[in-house]
Amino acid sequence: xxxxxxxxxxxxxxxxxxxxxxxxxxxxxxxxxxxxxxxxxxxxxxxxxxxxxxxxxxxxxxxxxxxxxxxxxxxxxxxxxxxxxxxxxxxxxxxxxxxxxxxxxxxxxxxxxxxxxxxxxxxxxxxxxxxxxxxxxxxxxxxxxxxxxxxxxxxxxxxxxxxxxxxxxxxxxxxxxxxxxxxxxxxxxxxxxxxxxxxxxxxxxxxxxxxxxxxxxxxxxxxxxxxxxxxxxxxxxxxxxxxxxxxxxxxxxxxxxxxxxxxxxxxxxxxxxxxxxxxxxxxxxxxxxxxxxxxxxxxxxxxxxxxxxxxxxxxxxxxxxxxxxxxxxxxxxxxxxxxxxxxxxxxxxxxxxxxxxxxxxxxxx
Amino acid sequence: xxxxxxxxxxxxxxxxxxxxxxxxxxxxxxxxxxxxxxxxxxxxxxxxxxxxxxxxxxxxxxxxxxxxxxxxxxxxxxxxxxxxxxxxxxxxxxxxxxxxxxxxxxxxxxxxxxxxxxxxxxxxxxxxxxxxxxxxxxxxxxxxxxxxxxxxxxxxxxxxxxxxxxxxxxxxxxxxxxxxxxxxxxxxxxxxxxxxxxxxxxxxxxxxxxxxxxxxxxxxxxxxxxxxxxxxxxxxxxxxxxxxxxxxxxxxxxxxxxxxxxxxxxxxxxxxxxxxxxxxxxxxxxxxxxxxxxxxxxxxxxxxxxxxxxxxxxxxxxxxxxxxxxxxxxxxxxxxxxxxxxxxxxxxxxxxxxxxxxxxxxxxx
Numbered sequence: 001x002x003x004x005x006x007x008x009x010x011x012x013x014x015x016x017x018x019x020x021x022x023x024x025x026x027x028x029x030x031x032x033x034x035x036x037x038x039x040x041x042x043x044x045x046x047x048x049x050x051x052x053x054x055x056x057x058x059x060x061x062x063x064x065x066x067x068x069x070x071x072x073x074x075x076x077x078x079x080x081x082x083x084x085x086x087x088x089x090x091x092x093x094x095x096x097x098x099x100x101x102x103x104x105x106x107x108x109x110x111x112x113x114x115x116x117x118x119x120x121x122x123x124x125x126x127x128x129x130x131x132x133x134x135x136x137x138x139x140x141x142x143x144x145x146x147x148x149x150x151x152x153x154x155x156x157x158x159x160x161x162x163x164x165x166x167x168x169x170x171x172x173x174x175x176x177x178x179x180x181x182x183x184x185x186x187x188x189x190x191x192x193x194x195x196x197x198x199x200x201x202x203x204x205x206x207x208x209x210x211x212x213x214x215x216x217x218x219x220x221x222x223x224x225x226x227x228x229x230x231x232x233x234x235x236x237x238x239x240x241x242x243x244x245x246x247x248x249x250x251x252x253x254x255x256x257x258x259x260x261x262x263x264x265x266x267x268x269x270x271x272x273x274x275x276x277x278x279x280x281x282x283x284x285x286x287x288x289x290x291x292x293x294x295x296x297x298x299x300x301x302x303x304x305x306x307x308x309x310x311x312x313x314x315x316x317x318x319x320x321x322x323x324x325x326x327x328x329x330x331x332x333x334x335x336x337x338x339x340x341x342x343x344x345x346x347x348x349x350x351x352x353x354x355x356x357x358x359x360x361x362x363x364x365x
Numbered sequence: 366x367x368x369x370x371x372x373x374x375x376x377x378x379x380x381x382x383x384x385x386x387x388x389x390x391x392x393x394x395x396x397x398x399x400x401x402x403x404x405x406x407x408x409x410x411x412x413x414x415x416x417x418x419x420x421x422x423x424x425x426x427x428x429x430x431x432x433x434x435x436x437x438x439x440x441x442x443x444x445x446x447x448x449x450x451x452x453x454x455x456x457x458x459x460x461x462x463x464x465x466x467x468x469x470x471x472x473x474x475x476x477x478x479x480x481x482x483x484x485x486x487x488x489x490x491x492x493x494x495x496x497x498x499x500x501x502x503x504x505x506x507x508x509x510x511x512x513x514x515x516x517x518x519x520x521x522x523x524x525x526x527x528x529x530x531x532x533x534x535x536x537x538x539x540x541x542x543x544x545x546x547x548x549x550x551x552x553x554x555x556x557x558x559x560x561x562x563x564x565x566x567x568x569x570x571x572x573x574x575x576x577x578x579x580x581x582x583x584x585x586x587x588x589x590x591x592x593x594x595x596x597x598x599x600x601x602x603x604x605x606x607x608x609x610x611x612x613x614x615x616x617x618x619x620x621x622x623x624x625x626x627x628x629x630x631x632x633x634x635x636x637x638x639x640x641x642x643x644x645x646x647x648x649x650x651x652x653x654x655x656x657x658x659x660x661x662x663x664x665x666x667x668x669x670x671x672x673x674x675x676x677x678x679x680x681x682x683x684x685x686x687x688x689x690x691x692x693x694x695x696x697x698x699x700x701x702x703x704x705x706x707x708x709x710x711x712x713x714x715x716x717x718x719x720x721x722x723x724x725x726x727x728x729x730x
Contacts, residue, residue: 063631064429119724122717124489124522127642128649157489158717220716239720266428274638277492284493288712301715309723342728347653349725350666351585352487352523353718355604358674359484360714363707 035069035264037095037256042082042103044201045075047223049283053154053248054098056275064267071096089253090147096252098153101139102183109323110142110330112184114150116243117337118316123155123245123280125344130247133340142329149257151272154248154279157287159240160224162217163233165208167302171311180204180216184319185242191315201227208232217242221290222283230299237302241312248279400434400629402460402621407447407468409566410440412588414648418519418613419463421640429632436461454618455512461617463518466504467548474688475507475695477549479515481608482702483681488520488610488645490709495612498705507694514622516637519613519644522652524605525589527582528598530573532667536676545569545581549684550607556680566592573597582607586655587648595664602667606677613644 039058043051051073058071074094076082085097086104101114112118113135121129129135130152143150162181168174175193186196197213207213209232216233217240218224230236250272257265295301304312324331404423408416416438423436439459441447450462451469466479477483478500486494494500495517508515527546533539540558551561562578572578574597581598582605583589595601615637622630660666669677689696 060635063628064635066628119727122721124645124649128646131643131646132650158720160716221712238716239723240716241720241723244717244720244724263428263431270425270429270635270639273642274635277638277642278496280489281493281496284489284709284712285497287716288708291712291715292708303719313723313727341724343653343657344649345721345724345728347586347649347656348721349728350656351525351603351605351652352609353721353725354668355523355606355609356487356710356713356718358604358606358678359609359706359710360718362484362678363710363714 033068033261033264035065035071037069037071038074038079039071039250040074040079040085040088040094040097041076042085042097042099043076044082046226047219049222049279049286050154050156050219050248051075051098052282053275053279054250056278057098057153057250057271060271060274061267064271065264069264069267073098086146086148086251089251092253092255094253095256096250098248098250100246101143101150101249101251104146105183107146108142108329109184109327110333113333113337114139114143114247114249116246117334118185118188118242119313120244120337121341121344122348123157125341125348126155126245126247127152127276128344129337129340133336135337135340138333138336142333143251144254145329147254148251149254151250151252151269152247153250153272153275155276155283156219156223156243156246156248157280157283158245159220159243160217161237161240161242161304162215163208163224163229164215164235164237164302165211165233166214167235168237168304168308170305171307174308174311177215178213180207180213181242183242184316185217188242188312188316188319191318192311205229205232219246220283220287221294222286225290225294230294230297234298234300235302236294236299237304239304241304241309241316398433398626398629400430400436402434402436403439403444404436404615405439405444405450405453405459405462406441407450407462407464408441409447411591412584414587414644414651415519415521415584415613416440416463417647418640418644419615421643422463422518422615422636425636425639426632429636430629434629434632438463451511451513451616454616457618457620459618460621461615463613463615465611466508466515466614466616469511470548472511473507473694474549474692475698478698478702479504479508479612479614481611482699483550483553483607484678485609485702486706486709487713488522490706490713491520491610491612492517492641493709494702494705498701500702500705503698503701507698508616509619510694512619513616514619516615516617516634517612518615518637518640520641520648521584521588521608521611521613522645522648523610524585524608525582526602526605526669527580528573528589528594529580529600529602529667530576530598531579532600533602533669533673535670536672539673539676542580543578545572545578546607548607549681550582553607553677553681553684556683557676570594570597584611585648585652586659587651590655590659595659595662599663599665600667601659601664602669604669606669606674606681 045051054073061069080088083103085099088094089097101111104111178195180197180199190196199207204216320334324334410416419438426434445453448468450464453459454462466476469476505515543560545562545564555561564572569581685699689699
């Protein structure tokens with residue numbers, strides 16, 4: 001084998017760069033186009049970690065384009081409400097939004113896969129599904145029907161199941177429980193007798209305090225700490241099986257995305273990846289510190305009993321079958337993600353989970 | 366609160382972009398400088414996943430710079446041997462390399478933290494430590510002493526403990542075992558009677574076949590499959606506690622790095638983040654497929670018995686104390702990473718590990 005053969009891989013890499021250079025020169029006129037967009041957020045700026053994913057994206061994009069591409073970020077409610085973000089992008093009121101796609105399960109239940117399928121993937125599995133297994137392409141097929149193109153920009157990592165005024169000792173305790181829980185999770189627990197409630201973040205505390213609801217899920221320790229719920233609903237349950245990870249998406253008006261040069265699209269894709277890596281890293285660090293403060297402040301950690309987990313899992317699979325029977329896109333995404341999940345859990349169980357088991361046990365020694 | 370106050374966060378973001386635009390304009394002359402570098406790899410091109418991290422970095426950098434920044438990738442042995450990569454960058458023979466820093470524990474044991482501390486962090490924890498908790502800055506303090514600057518470009522994720530000709534049923538079975546295992550892991554298991562061997566990848570199979578060694582660790586299912594060891598050493602052990610994750614680093618000659626414009630440094634940093642995200646996603650998918658093929662081909666999965674894990678953990682902590690007593694940088698990195706690890710394991714244990722436990726059990730039902 002001569003040197004040229006040995007270097008074939010490398011030469012291919014350099015050729016790609018050269019091709020890109022030519023493409024870059026060809027698009028030099030358009031590449032100089034200034035971009036001034038508005039991004040409406042589904043989150044309040046006070047939730048600085050989740051809102052921060054969009055902030056990082058904007059900053060990095062400005063940096064990569066040397067200030068040529070500038071996006072102004074508007075908190076939830078500034079232009080439109082947090083749950084109207086998709087509408088605003090779809091109809092062109094704004095060019096893009098940072099949001100959790102499962103806020104739109106009312107439009108199409110398949111949007112859940114853009115954030116988290118209940119009993120779905122961990123953060124690393126979700127990213128492998130998105131970037132390596134074709135998940136992102138499938139999602140963009142869905143998003144395209146709503147005139148938007150999606151780039152993942154972060155993940156909250158595994159969430160908690162929320163705050164409960166009373167302990168849940170068996171599946172019987174779910175009957176009649178009024179709980180703030182949305183999306184497909186609400187539909188899943190409704191089968192077990194929970195009465196799901198839709199309540200905005202700012203109204204959760206008073207609703208729990210006056211007994212209008214018995215429980216409320218929000219995000220994880222760092223974000224939950226802001227709401228102060230441990231004072232009135234001290235039982236802090238896990239795991240949050242409806243969001244074992246939760247992807248934060250940038251959704252861009254499709255016409256606007258398609259009109260970008262390939263170069264500008266590449267800058268956006270790479271800025272999104274940077275926001276993804278940094279947001280995941282940030283949430284892990286912030287949550288580990290916040291959980292200690294919450295427990296010191298009175299939060300009482302509780303895991304769901306096995307029968308509750310089993311009943312929820314069974315109920316979830318029933319709901320998936322019901323929706324999948326009438327929604328082809330939902331079924332395609334569900335089957336794709338579930339097949340991937342089962343293979344991933346087989347592998348993760350061997351090398352990483354067994355390691356974590358040892359380390360968690362050793363920590364207690 | 367008026368609109369300006371509400372938007373304070375967003376305005377700060379836009380101002381940063383504007384500042385960067387000004388900086389970009391100021392550096393317009395230098396930004397036009399062509400960059401032609403050589404990158405020597407510690408890996409053969411045939412290990413396409415780990416070698417691929419550098420490939421992605423090069424391709425994305427070419428894309429972000431529109432071909433202005435081109436790096437040519439040389440496989441291990443093309444310019445210098447895989448373990449001479451740091452030397453070649455340090456003395457300026459090449460501008461950069463893609464490598465595993467713990468190959469250089471002979472120069473300084475603190476290099477282990479650039480890849481993996483035995484009984485260290487999982488991939489997500491390692492990235493949180495690097496990007497959020499200050500780990501990368503600490504590492505660059507170490508790297509600076511060797512005239513290089515480091516950017517993480519990928520991770521192999523949790524590794525396996527390798528291939529054994531006979532089962533390991535207790536810590537007694539380690540006595541006299543001739544095993545290909547390097548770095549600090551070799552020193553740790555030597556305390557338990559293992560005789561560590563340094564053998565290049567291509568020589569492992571014949572050494573095992575003729576009985577010159579009894580066991581060999583390599584990477585994980587996808588990379589291990591290439592070596593075909595399951596045919597002669599069928600017991601495939603886990604967890605690979607010396608690499609619960611293993612960071613792949615781009616090391617750049619410090620003079621070259623410092624001479625780059627801030628803009629070009631930013632392009633490199635962001636290209637590295639993209640390679641990181643994609644390489645992690647790739648390894649998870651490839652390993653899940655490879656483990657099935659290996660088991661179908663005759664590999665027999667075995668987990669280390671509890672007494673072996675306990676003895677290795679104890680031995681590792683002794684080695685860390687010995688080295689830390691005479692190496693201040695090692696001690697600083699060890700204490701920093703270990704403190705972070707303990708907080709992370711507390712948090713991961715609650716939301717994510719409990720979820721994975723349920724999903725792994727449910728998979729078997």
